[in-house]
Amino acid sequence: MAMRKGELDSITITRPDDMHLHLRDGAALMDIVSYSAAVFGRAIIMPNLKKPIIKAAQAWGYYETIRAAVKYHGLGLNFEPLMTLYLTDSTTPADIREAKASKLVYGVKLYPAGATTNSENGVTQMKYAAPALAEMEKIGMPLLVHGEVTDPAVDIFDREQVFIDKVLIPLMIRFPFLRIVMEHITTKEAVQFVRGERSHVGATITAHHLLENRNAIFKGGIRPHYYCLPILKREVHRQALVEAATSGDTHFFLGTDSAPHAKGAKEAACGCAGCFTAPAALELYVEAFDSMGKLDKLEGFASHHGADFYGLPRNTGTVTLVREAWKVPDEVSFGDNVVVPFRAGEMMQWKMQ
Numbered sequence: 001m002a003m004r005k006g007e008l009d010s011i012t013i014t015r016p017d018d019m020h021l022h023l024r025d026g027a028a029l030m031d032i033v034s035y036s037a038a039v040f041g042r043a044i045i046m047p048n049l050k051k052p053i054i055k056a057a058q059a060w061g062y063y064e065t066i067r068a069a070v071k072y073h074g075l076g077l078n079f080e081p082l083m084t085l086y087l088t089d090s091t092t093p094a095d096i097r098e099a100k101a102s103k104l105v106y107g108v109k110l111y112p113a114g115a116t117t118n119s120e121n122g123v124t125q126m127k128y129a130a131p132a133l134a135e136m137e138k139i140g141m142p143l144l145v146h147g148e149v150t151d152p153a154v155d156i157f158d159r160e161q162v163f164i165d166k167v168l169i170p171l172m173i174r175f176p177f178l179r180i181v182m183e184h185i186t187t188k189e190a191v192q193f194v195r196g197e198r199s200h201v202g203a204t205i206t207a208h209h210l211l212e213n214r215n216a217i218f219k220g221g222i223r224p225h226y227y228c229l230p231i232l233k234r235e236v237h238r239q240a241l242v243e244a245a246t247s248g249d250t251h252f253f254l255g256t257d258s259a260p261h262a263k264g265a266k267e268a269a270c271g272c273a274g275c276f277t278a279p280a281a282l283e284l285y286v287e288a289f290d291s292m293g294k295l296d297k298l299e300g301f302a303s304h305h306g307a308d309f310y311g312l313p314r315n316t317g318t319v320t321l322v323r324e325a326w327k328v329p330d331e332v333s334f335g336d337n338v339v340v341p342f343r344a345g346e347m348m349q350w351k352m353q
């Protein structure tokens with residue numbers, strides 16, 4: 001069913017899941033967790049804490065911390081953190097088996113060393129990760145990929161595309177049954193690649209990559225709150241992402257990559273990468289789908305495809321959004337600091353009920 005932009009004034013969908021989320025730890029976690037927990041049924045929790053989550057026992061501890069924070073905010077029963085491990089050069093097959101046995105860990109995250117925030121302990125050469133990857137392929141543990149090469153000689157806007165050719169394709173030839181999620185895809189090449197694969201490969205797409213192109217980073221001056229990794233790309237890529245997300249293709253699902261950093265860590269001479277979209281996450285996706293007249297495709301993308309990929313039951317409750325203006329806060333508490341949300345101080349046209 002095709003709809004005209006702006007045709008509906010309210011939309012109700014099955015409670016969605018956020019299949020890529022950074023919640024951080026400590027007081028910062030306490031301050032931000034309810035933005036996600038109030039909306040999403042479950043979230044795949046990224047393991048790139050300052051001390052990364054590399055063992056099942058740590059994942060269990062972090063799970064307990066998140067659950068306690070959610071409970072503190074009175075949202076205890078509504079939100080299930082789906083934990084992940086951080087792949088390193090020394091992750092063993094036994095680590096993978098323990099993660100699987102924990103029944104808390106749903107994926108293992110590949111950060112090429114140096115690719116992004118807290119990735120120093122990531123994989124330096126894929127050959128070191130081979131024993132762990134073989135085990136993951138055997139037992140059906142998904143590999144969640146930050147798909148960018150780290151070679152400083154490769155242009156930052158080309159790093160995803162080069163990763164597909166140089167790292168991902170060889171990896172998939174070596175481990176043909178490995179379940180893979182290409183996280184936060186940003187290019188038409190990634191869309192094409194994922195679309196051509198069988199259902200054991202999927203991809204998350206963020207709201208900010210659906211709504212913005214790289215001009216946003218430089219509009220009237222340098223804008224650190226639009227800087228994330230993988231970096232925003234040209235308009236042609238944004239359009240390919242929007243087409244993929246709103247197409248109904250089950251390879252593609254919602255993952256916000258909401259990644260808060262303290263205001264001072266972003267508004268700096270060398271600012272951190274990451275957009276804090278959680279305070280308006282679902283509303284931002286609704287805006288993107290509405291702009292295409294494709295609100296009817298939102299539920300599959302936000303609430304069905306990700307759950308199906310991970311072999312989870314779909315959520316049972318619903319969420320409703322209405323066409324109503326509200327203003328994104330200028331700042332949100334973040335432990336001893338504050339964090340500036342994506343679209344801070346700007347008006348949103350859709351609101352969670």
Ligand code: NCD
Pocket residue numbers: 022048116117146227228229230257259260273274275
């Ligand atoms: C993320 C973060 O800050 O943890 N930053 C980002 O720009 N997306 C890391 C990541 O997912 O790359």
Ligand code: ZN
Pocket residue numbers: 020022046257259
């Ligand atoms: Zn991320």
